[in-house]
Amino acid sequence: MSRTLLTGNGAAAWGARLAQVDYIPAFPITPQTEIIETLAQWIDTERMDSRLVTLESEHSMITAAGGAAATGVRVFSATSSQGLLYAMEMLYTVAGWRTPFVLVNVSRGLAAPITLEADHNDVMAARDCGFLQLHCANCQEVLDNTLIAYRLAEDERVRLPVIVNLDGFYLSFTREPVVIPAAEQAAAFVGPFNPSSIHFRASAPESQAVAVLGGAPYSYFRYELHLAAQNALPVYDEISAEFRTRFGRDYPAVDSYCAGDAELVFVMLGSFATKARAAVDRLREAGWAIGLVQPRLLRPFPEQPLQQLLAGKRGVAVIDQNLSMGKGGVLHTELAAALYGHPDAPPVLASFIGGLGGRDISDEEFFEIARVLQAAVDTGQTPPPRLLYTQDELMEIRKLQAIAHVERKELGGTA
Amino acid sequence: MTQTATTFRRMKDLPSTHLLGTGTPMCAGCGGLEALHQIYDVLGEKTVFVNAAGCMTLLSVYPFTPFRGSWLYTAMASAPAGAQGIRDALDILREKKGLPPEEDLEVVVLTGDGAAYGMGLSATSGAMERDLDFIYICYDNEGYGNTGQQYSGATPHAARTATSKGAHGFAGYKKDLFSIWAAHRPTYVATVIGAEPLDLARKIETARDLEGPRLIIALAPCPTGWDYDPRESVAIGKLAVRTGVWPLKEYRDGRIQHTRVPRERVPVEEYLKKQGRFAHLFEPERDETLLQELQAKVDAYWDSVEVQGG
Numbered sequence A: 001m002s003r004t005l006l007t008g009n010g011a012a013a014w015g016a017r018l019a020q021v022d023y024i025p026a027f028p029i030t031p032q033t034e035i036i037e038t039l040a041q042w043i044d045t046e047r048m049d050s051r052l053v054t055l056e057s058e059h060s061m062i063t064a065a066g067g068a069a070a071t072g073v074r075v076f077s078a079t080s081s082q083g084l085l086y087a088m089e090m091l092y093t094v095a096g097w098r099t100p101f102v103l104v105n106v107s108r109g110l111a112a113p114i115t116l117e118a119d120h121n122d123v124m125a126a127r128d129c130g131f132l133q134l135h136c137a138n139c140q141e142v143l144d145n146t147l148i149a150y151r152l153a154e155d156e157r158v159r160l161p162v163i164v165n166l167d168g169f170y171l172s173f174t175r176e177p178v179v180i181p182a183a184e185q186a187a188a189f190v191g192p193f194n195p196s197s198i199h200f201r202a203s204a205p206e207s208q209a210v211a212v213l214g215g216a217p218y219s220y221f222r223y224e225l226h227l228a229a230q231n232a233l234p235v236y237d238e239i240s241a242e243f244r245t246r247f248g249r250d251y252p253a254v255d256s257y258c259a260g261d262a263e264l265v266f267v268m269l270g271s272f273a274t275k276a277r278a279a280v281d282r283l284r285e286a287g288w289a290i291g292l293v294q295p296r297l298l299r300p301f302p303e304q305p306l307q308q309l310l311a312g313k314r315g316v317a318v319i320d321q322n323l324s325m326g327k328g329g330v331l332h333t334e335l336a337a338a339l340y341g342h343p344d345a346p347p348v349l350a351s352f353i354g355g356l357g358g359r360d361i362s363d364e365e366f367f368e369i370a371r372v373l374q375a376a377v378d379t380g381q382t383p384p385p386r387l388l389y390t391q392d393e394l395m396e397i398r399k400l401q402a403i404a405h406v407e408r409k410e411l412g413g414t415a
Numbered sequence B: 001m002t003q004t005a006t007t008f009r010r011m012k013d014l015p016s017t018h019l020l021g022t023g024t025p026m027c028a029g030c031g032g033l034e035a036l037h038q039i040y041d042v043l044g045e046k047t048v049f050v051n052a053a054g055c056m057t058l059l060s061v062y063p064f065t066p067f068r069g070s071w072l073y074t075a076m077a078s079a080p081a082g083a084q085g086i087r088d089a090l091d092i093l094r095e096k097k098g099l100p101p102e103e104d105l106e107v108v109v110l111t112g113d114g115a116a117y118g119m120g121l122s123a124t125s126g127a128m129e130r131d132l133d134f135i136y137i138c139y140d141n142e143g144y145g146n147t148g149q150q151y152s153g154a155t156p157h158a159a160r161t162a163t164s165k166g167a168h169g170f171a172g173y174k175k176d177l178f179s180i181w182a183a184h185r186p187t188y189v190a191t192v193i194g195a196e197p198l199d200l201a202r203k204i205e206t207a208r209d210l211e212g213p214r215l216i217i218a219l220a221p222c223p224t225g226w227d228y229d230p231r232e233s234v235a236i237g238k239l240a241v242r243t244g245v246w247p248l249k250e251y252r253d254g255r256i257q258h259t260r261v262p263r264e265r266v267p268v269e270e271y272l273k274k275q276g277r278f279a280h281l282f283e284p285e286r287d288e289t290l291l292q293e294l295q296a297k298v299d300a301y302w303d304s305v306e307v308q309g310g
């Protein structure tokens, strides 16, 4: 065991290395590239016994990942944003094959407009495909979740691929002290991949992923997939408990901070939740009874722990780092569905959108969210969803628009 | 170029036991299935077929399969990438996990022309670039058959399809996939047709005994999409070769060789008039210009072959 300064990408690569993955189909995309470059270098210098193949697209990359996992080897892959969406058809497909492998997604906003910085619309788009989702808040979690993800994916009761999500730039390129478990300890935890019935070999011909005719067999296999994903919740609890025993780090399906005695609660995913955590400290100093609830699992959706943690709260602010066009925040919607009808459900569940394309959420904004939430609690009126944006930001964009206007005129266009 | 010794000298040398099961949902007279039967007899059951969306996807419908070996359905665009994953995994299992050699499989991609000429071309190009050890079988029915025979990159000029029903049929020209594949300098590329079983068996045998990317295009007469009586499939297939419309050839070691050069080419219209998709060239009146254009294209091809001495 050693503590080293690692980026989130470095931590993801270490996770794959410690899980002793056999096969890495790859395709580069910012901000994921450091992961595959690191792995390639370890393989080239024989520090890792694995095969890395660069495919010609993420669609092919996920097909190859599924094909290899369906043949019975341990597979790792990584992508981001446009790459995840480019692979979308195959995300659904290989989840349907019930192939256990781990895909790291380095979250990044989606085009258009094209950007490189983080938000969660990419990973939310993969919400319904059958991949489980673990969301990381810091670099240590990236490494640890990768190990946990292999256990979860390969568990006989689950057998599904898992996405480990980390935020582009905020985690991918940020160095943090990370404890790198000893190789033997990690190997003892993850264990060897036992593919059991998953294989292609001459003596045991197998037809995988065949077509079905009609809704009844189709529904049967889709229900099975859903039930397997739901099984992953108790299985996750078992695995994370074992992880805690072995490594001393605790990763409940839903994390919380100062939530016990809080009246108001922020709900957030991923690295931006650490900003909320810091804001909770300052709000507490200012006398607010406020806390944070942070799901680590998004699929399966940890309804019960969320219901318990939020029971009796007076107001909840869900801060979504994604935007479902024409609806709003995805996590807000999901949480509303999980809480609806529960006798102790908080009466106010307000929605805020922030952090799109890496946009910061400042302390003042957390204070403002708290004030809006308190007002909603006092009046019993849930406010409409808020799109966080400051006066300064608006002024900046107006300046850019003015420049664009002038440029167009100079080029002879109509204003 | 040295000719590999073949076990298939005459028709009676062809396999007499047939491996692929019957009773599949393919149409009666399906030229693609005809070719696949023959191909499977040569490749055998130590194979895993990696399929892209198309008619043949319905060969394996839960819980049935006509294959004695293995099968994986992927998606329309990425069967070669599926083959990559399986091949790499089998290699890893052999190198690291003691999978005995007799457990190994030949990885065979099976797609229609829509996937091969279009959506899956980038995945195929990638597989060749990576020198993937696999066989690619494209059954070319010259359209998106499974979805109702809309035109694809493989549709020949003037053919009527579900999306080219105008007076002159399809305005585009059939893409030269053979050359596109060969330009990657893979181990082997060949064209075959089920109606010429001996030529087909020899080429599949050649492919089987080589390593690296080996790619086969089988012209697949398609009664449903080409609009003719299923019993005509073999006759139409033979005419495709005898008219020179479907050149039988192979690429190996940087050279292209024609395995059948029809000395006296039958006029192209003999091939065309048997198919409803070309009926507008003959009725209500002969479209002389188009017929001449189609004949001229075929003639020009064979003239160039003679010049090159292929």
Ligand SMILES: Cc1ncc(C[n+]2csc(CCOP(=O)(O)OP(=O)(O)O)c2C)c(N)n1
Binding pocket: B053, B054, B055, B056, B075, B076, B077, B111, B112, B113, B114, B115, B116, B141, B143, B144, B145, B146, B147, B152
């Ligand atoms: C991504 C995607 N787009 C469209 C389809 C619909 N589709 C299914 S089969 C098919 C035709 C495939 O044509 P081809 O490869 O020529 O095979 P054939 O149907 O002729 O056997 C199409 C377009 C699909 N399955 N996937």
Ligand code: SF4
Binding pocket: B025, B026, B027, B028, B029, B030, B031, B032, B033, B055, B141, B145, B146, B220, B221, B222, B223, B224, B225
């Ligand atoms: S449509 Fe054509 S290619 Fe498809 S199964 Fe029928 S005959 Fe065969």
